[in-house]
Amino acid sequence: xxxxxxxxxxxxxxxxxxxxxxxxxxxxxxxxxxVNVYLIKDGTLFMLYERKNFExxxxxxxxxxxxxxxxxxxxxxxxxxxxxxxxxxxAIAKGACSILEPTTAPWxxxxxxxxxxxxxxxxxxxxxxxxxxx
Numbered sequence: 478x479x480x481x482x483x484x485x486x487x488x489x490x491x492x493x494x495x496x497x498x499x500x501x502x503x504x505x506x507x508x509x510x511x512v513n514v515y516l517i518k519d520g521t522l523f524m525l526y527e528r529k530n531f532e533x534x535x536x537x538x539x540x541x542x543x544x545x546x547x548x549x550x551x552x553x554x555x556x557x558x559x560x561x562x563x564x565x566x567x568a569i570a571k572g573a574c575s576i577l578e579p580t581t582a583p584w585x586x587x588x589x590x591x592x593x594x595x596x597x598x599x600x601x602x603x604x605x606x607x608x609x610x611x
Contacts (some may be wrong), residue, residue, distance in 0.1 A: 488528055546595075
């Protein structure tokens with residue numbers, strides 16, 4: 478098996494689409510009235526599923542957290558410490574909720590956290606060099 482992407486179950490599809498498109502720059506396939514939408518960011522598939530339709534499809538009810546979701550994070554990488562500060566400021570100016578202002582951690586990463594409109598945590602971070610998974 479290969480990892481295809483990951484998804485979020487959302488309550489307010491139009492608001493979430495606008496956030497990921499307009500605030501974070503995700504490319505979107507589909508419109509704001511869809512029950513599921515594919516977003517692409519740097520070649521990674523990111524999906525939004527409308528909660529009520531997923532529940533209908535699976536014939537189940539699910540529990541959803543209210544407020545900030547501390548179960549996972551979406552991590553975005555930039556090449557420089559300066560870009561962390563800049564992208565954080567841009568996201569806040571466009572309506573993202575601040576969780577942690579940019580700070581340099583003891584392990585050498587400059588990082589910050591914002592939240593999307595439904596409380597999912599998003600990290601913007603850098604080790605002050607180009608992204609390299611190796």
